[in-house]
Structure formats: C-alpha cells, structure tokens
Amino acid sequence: MPSTLSYPGVYIEELPSGVHTITGVPTSITAFVGRAWRGPMNEPTVIDSWAEYERTFGGLWRSSAMSYAVSQFFQNGGGRAVIVRVATLTGAGAAAQATINLGGGNRLQAASEGTWGRNLTVAVDYKTRDETDTTLFNVTIVDDETVKSDSAGVGGSGAREVFRNLSNDATDPRFITTILAQQSQLVRVAALGTARPAETTTPIAAGATSGADGVSTTTQNGAASEINGSQANKTGMYALLKTDIFNLLCIPPLTTSSSATTPPTTLTDVPMATWAAAATFCQQRRALLLVDAPSAWTPTSAAAPATGVQTFSALGAARRNAAIYFPALRLADPLQDGALADFAPAGAVAGVMSRTDNDRGVWKAPAGIGAGLAGVMGTSVNSTPVTLTEGENGSLNPLGVNCIRTLPNIGTVVWGARTLEGADAMASDWKYVPVRRTALYIEESLYRGTQWVVFEPNDEPLWAQIRLNVGAFMHGMFRQGAFQGTSPREAYLVKCDKETTTQADINRGVVNILVGFAPLKPAEFVVIQIQQLAGQIQT
Numbered sequence: 001m002p003s004t005l006s007y008p009g010v011y012i013e014e015l016p017s018g019v020h021t022i023t024g025v026p027t028s029i030t031a032f033v034g035r036a037w038r039g040p041m042n043e044p045t046v047i048d049s050w051a052e053y054e055r056t057f058g059g060l061w062r063s064s065a066m067s068y069a070v071s072q073f074f075q076n077g078g079g080r081a082v083i084v085r086v087a088t089l090t091g092a093g094a095a096a097q098a099t100i101n102l103g104g105g106n107r108l109q110a111a112s113e114g115t116w117g118r119n120l121t122v123a124v125d126y127k128t129r130d131e132t133d134t135t136l137f138n139v140t141i142v143d144d145e146t147v148k149s150d151s152a153g154v155g156g157s158g159a160r161e162v163f164r165n166l167s168n169d170a171t172d173p174r175f176i177t178t179i180l181a182q183q184s185q186l187v188r189v190a191a192l193g194t195a196r197p198a199e200t201t202t203p204i205a206a207g208a209t210s211g212a213d214g215v216s217t218t219t220q221n222g223a224a225s226e227i228n229g230s231q232a233n234k235t236g237m238y239a240l241l242k243t244d245i246f247n248l249l250c251i252p253p254l255t256t257s258s259s260a261t262t263p264p265t266t267l268t269d270v271p272m273a274t275w276a277a278a279a280t281f282c283q284q285r286r287a288l289l290l291v292d293a294p295s296a297w298t299p300t301s302a303a304a305p306a307t308g309v310q311t312f313s314a315l316g317a318a319r320r321n322a323a324i325y326f327p328a329l330r331l332a333d334p335l336q337d338g339a340l341a342d343f344a345p346a347g348a349v350a351g352v353m354s355r356t357d358n359d360r361g362v363w364k365a366p367a368g369i370g371a372g373l374a375g376v377m378g379t380s381v382n383s384t385p386v387t388l389t390e391g392e393n394g395s396l397n398p399l400g401v402n403c404i405r406t407l408p409n410i411g412t413v414v415w416g417a418r419t420l421e422g423a424d425a426m427a428s429d430w431k432y433v434p435v436r437r438t439a440l441y442i443e444e445s446l447y448r449g450t451q452w453v454v455f456e457p458n459d460e461p462l463w464a465q466i467r468l469n470v471g472a473f474m475h476g477m478f479r480q481g482a483f484q485g486t487s488p489r490e491a492y493l494v495k496c497d498k499e500t501t502t503q504a505d506i507n508r509g510v511v512n513i514l515v516g517f518a519p520l521k522p523a524e525f526v527v528i529q530i531q532q533l534a535g536q537i538q539t
Contacts, residue, residue, distance in 0.1 A: 018465045022449030022473040027362040027441055028354035029080045030073060031246040031287075032347070033227055033237045034066030035255050036085040038116045038143075038186075042235040044243040045083045050074045055159065055185055057083060058116065058143065062335050065252035065267050069347025072331070073250075075374045076348050077355025082246050084239045086226040087113055105193025106168070108141075111186055119144045120186060124197045128165050135172070137196045138164045141186045161186055168192055224254055224271050237278055240285070245444070247437075248353060249282050249289045250346045251275075269294050272314050279318035279420075286440045286447075288433070289318075291420070292344035293326035293401070298381050299392040302326060302401055309399050312420050319420035320430035321440075325349050325402045329412070330378045330385060342380045345404055348373050352414055362441050363482045365417035365434045365522035367402070369410050376412040379404050397524070398424045402433075417522050435519040438482065446470060446515065458506050463496045466513055470494045474517065484518040492517045 003011045031044070037058030039045065047053050053070050060067045070081060098110045098117025102124060110117025121142045128136035143159040161184055166176040177189040229236015240246055251274065253267035275291060282289045291312070293302065301307045315322060325345045333341040349366070352373065356366040378385055393403045393415060400423040402416030422431040430436045450470070456462045474492040477483065483491035495514040505512060 018468065019472075020449070020452050020465070020469045022445060022469055024473075024477075025245060025441065025444045025448060026080070027247050027437065028078070028350070028357045029082060029246045030078060030248040030250060030350040030354065031082040031084065031240050031243075032066050032070055032073075032250050032252070033084045033086060033240075034069075034252045035061075035064045035087065036066060036083070037061040037064060038110070038112050038114055039083070039085045041085055041087060041113055042229070042239045043084070044239050045085075046243070047081050047083060048079065053081075053083065057085060058159070060335055062333075063255050065255070065344060068343050069250055069252045072329075072343065072348040072375075073351040073354075076351025077358070077374075078351035079354050079358070082240065082243050084237065085112075086229070086236055099190050100187070103193075103198035104195040105191060106197040107190040108180075108187045109190040111184060111188050116143070122187070124200050126199050135167050135169055135196060136165050136174075137167075137199070138162070139166055139176070139197075141184070143186055159186060168194075168196055224274050227251055227254065227270070227274055228277055237281060240281075246285065247287050247440070248350050249278060249287055250350055251278055251289075252347065253292065253295070253344050267295075269296075272311065275312070275322070276315050276318070279315040279322045282321045283318045286444045287321065288419075288437060288440065289322040290346040290350055291322055291324040292346045293324055293328075295328070296382065297326060299386075299388060299396065303395050303399060309396075309401050309420070309423075315420060320428065320436055322420045323402060323418065323422075323433050324400070324420055325404060325414070325416075326396070327379045327381045327386060327388070327404060329373065329376050329404065330380050331375050332377065340377060342383055345373075348376070349414055361480060361482060363434050363438045363520050365432065367414045367417040367433075367522070369407070369413060371414040372410070373404070373412045373414070378406050378412060400426075417524075432519075432521055435521060438517075438519055442474075442477075442515070442517065445473065446513075449473065450513070453511065458501070458509070458511050460497070462511065463498075463501065466496045466511070467494050470496075470513065470515060474515065477517075482517075482520065484520050490518060 003013060005011065039057035045056060047056065050071055053059065053067075057067070060071060070083065073081060097113050098115075098120065100108045100120065100122050102108060102122065108122060110120060121144055123140045125138050126136070128138060130136065139162075141161045163179055163183070165174050166179060167174050168176060170177070177192065180188055227236050229238045231238040231241070234241050237249070237251070251270050254270060255267060270292070275289070279289050297308070302309060309324060312319065312324065328342045329345050329348060330340050331343055332338040352371045353366040356364050356371065378387065380386055387406045388403050393405060396403055397416055397418070400418045400420055402414065402418060404412060405415040406412045417433045419430055419433055419436050421428040430439075450466070453462065453466060471494045474494060475488055478488055478491045485491035493514070493516045496511070500512040500514050501510065
C-alpha cells in the first residue's frame, strides 16, 4: 500500500513481483488396493519403505498378492506408496476384531479387523518403576509368526510391542487407553476394569471370546466388491479420494473367501468391471492404471480378438490412462523357503517407473535394458516357465501389450511402453506411456500451480502474469530435456490473451489458457542400414 507522504525525504515501497512459481508434482506415488495381514481398513496409508509396510500391515502373507506387489515395488526402486487395505465388513462373513480377556474386567482387542488377531499373545507383569504401586503394570504384545509360512500361508508378522508403567487411571499420563491408541500397531482397549489386569508369567493366547466379541469364521478379504468399494462412502479404491495425490494405481490379483483356520493361497484375476471402474477413476485423478494381464493368457490368446487385449475395449476412453503388462514374473518366495513362485508384474513395474523417473524423468519410457527387474528369475505363462520370443513380442507390441522379456546377459526387463490405447490401428495421440504420463504431470502441476488465478481481475495484466508463470514452468521442463525441439518455440507454447479469452468468456468469468508441448516419443524400432563398399575405385 502506498506510504503516506507527510515529510520531505525518501520513502521505500516493496512491490510484488507478480511471480507465482509453479512447482512440479510427484510423478510416481503408487497406490495399492487389496488384502493385507492387518492394518487400518479403507484408509489410505502413506509408506516410504518396506519396513513401514511390515510395521503397519504385517509384511508378506501368502494370501495377500498385495504384500508381494508392495515388496517388489520397493525392491525395484519405488519411493512412496499409498496402501488401502480392504476386507468384508458386513454380513455373515464379516471380519470382526479379536478380543483378549486380561481379567478384572479388562479386555484388549486387535487394532484392526481380521482373523490375524487370533495369533496375538499378551503378557502382563508388575515389574514396574515402583512395584509397591498397585495401579501400575506392563503389557507385552506379540503377533506370533510361527505359522506365517505354513501350508495354509497364515501367521503373524513377528511384531513385538512392550508398554511399561501403564495405568487404568484416566488421569495418569500413562493411561493405557491413550498410550495404546497412540503407540500400538497391534491392540486397542476394548474395556477397562476397576483393577489392573491379572499378572501372567506366560502369554495369554489371544482369540475370539464368546458372543458378540468373537471373530467370524470367514473373511472375504480382497473380493472384487471390496476393491470396487463405494465412491460415496470413500471405501475400496475410492478411499484414495481421501489422499492428496497418487500417480500410479496397482490392484493385485484377488483372494477368494477363506476360513479362519485355512486361509486361501489361490488368487483370481481382477474382473473387467473392476478394471473399467479403476481406469475411469484414474482418468479423473490424472493417474495411470497398471493392469496385470489375465493369468490364462498365452502369447496366442493375448492376440486373439475374443480373449486378448481387445477385450479391454470395455475400458472405453479411459484406456489412455492404463497400461497392461505380460507375462507373470518368477521370483523366489521367502515364505516358501525360496521356492520359485509366479507373481503379477504391476508392482515391480511401478518400481521401475519410479526409478526411471528419478534417474531420467517422467518423459523417459520405463522400458529397455535400463528397466531391469530386480530378483526376477524369469517369466511364466500359466505357471509354466516361458521366455517370449521376438516374434511373439512382435505380434503383441502393435496391439498395445507391454511384454516382459528375458534377454541374454541382460536379465529380465520391461520391453514395452504403450498404453491400452497404444494399438497401431487406433493411431492415438496417447499411444505411449511416457507421453501420457508427461501430459498428466503437466496437467496436475498446472492445476495446482494456477489456483492463485481464481477471482483475479480478468484482463491483460492477469494474462501476462499467467504467461510468465506457466511459461517459466514449461521452460524449466524444456531445459531438462522433456520436449522435442532445439528451441523453446519448437518445444512448447503458452497462450493467454484476448484471442483465447474473448469478451464473452470474460462476461462468464472464464479465462482460457492454451498450453502445448512437443512430446518425446520412444525409439521403439532401431534400423541400422549396412552397405558393402566396393573398395577404392578410380574415376
């Protein structure tokens, strides 16, 4: 605001520069939706390492394809993930929370739903800081892992928590309800007695008590209906509406219904209806869906009109926001003493994308000899080891199927970078994964970086500021090598003036900004021409 000129002298005024820096958004935050051993239900949980996943969701579990997918994501260079655990919460097969009776009217319950709570053990002792204080006690909770790798594929995470000097007194700073709610990943207080829990020198085996506190004998964790969820209630995949941003979405194979004593090890493909809903959701959130090819696919059936990639036309226009990968990966399974097992590839591919983004940028195709898959021993089709040939790759690539190849002296690599709209016959602008992801990156960054424009006076001064700020962002990308062209004029354009925003637009409160860019497209086919020279010929 101008100073009041009241005396002769020099006055200093600070003027705004009009610069609103646009910061690029993350490009490889990966969301996973599926079954987990334990953890919060229908709540997006951000993790930055496999260790965090183990602490919160219990680590690997043979009945959880998602646990393996997340592990492979981090093994291949993944940086940040958002986990949504789902399970049946209503009906006869609902997953309730196990309760543990500690005596004296004190009961604990598992921190989240599921039969995992049956494996908890709890011990109480009175070796506190003041053993004469009859209100204090210690609690030790263990998620028993002894059956984690048995034939049923069920067990605990091995997590162990010790809480000392707890009290049943709500006025005490070590009030058990508050401490467990804030610090425990395993249990919560279900009921408080008038006296402290009974001391036990051996763990009290956890499990369902009688009546309403029990755990249902079945849990249908990871069924398609739970993945689909409800957009209105923000459950299933739509729980991601509660998170700020994600760039990639993985939905690992589903798990069939199970009993409390013999959980399943059989996985089923994600239904087409779920893929279609997920692709549409990704289109709305400016994200890319990574699709695992159906487990029954062979190189022949994948190309057949009735059974192959053409069936994914059910995704409609949202196909541009999806990419499919084939075939399955063969890796050593830590829960089966290192025996080889087959896994859906999307989690590992998401890790490769994250690694490529960090090393080269989102505009680099996440494919080629630099897109190696860590720990992968090969590929399989219908549980049979198979190495795709160049001919098989050549029949699938033009249809928009991204193949995973095992190459001599190189290893297993991602060898395709097309979206599900990438079939040659479609001639789509969004044929390539890096082109689509670059566009999504620009869109999301500009969406967030131009919020300051709303309600500003809609005239040339505003348009000039927009051109300055958006142009600076696009020029920064040009300098990083994100666009085709040797000069800014060839690489991008930013237009916001009376031609893009007419008087009619101004009257309606609209400002139009035109942003264009020349994308870098991957060199899929390298042609080397060799000519034999006739030698020195005098002319």
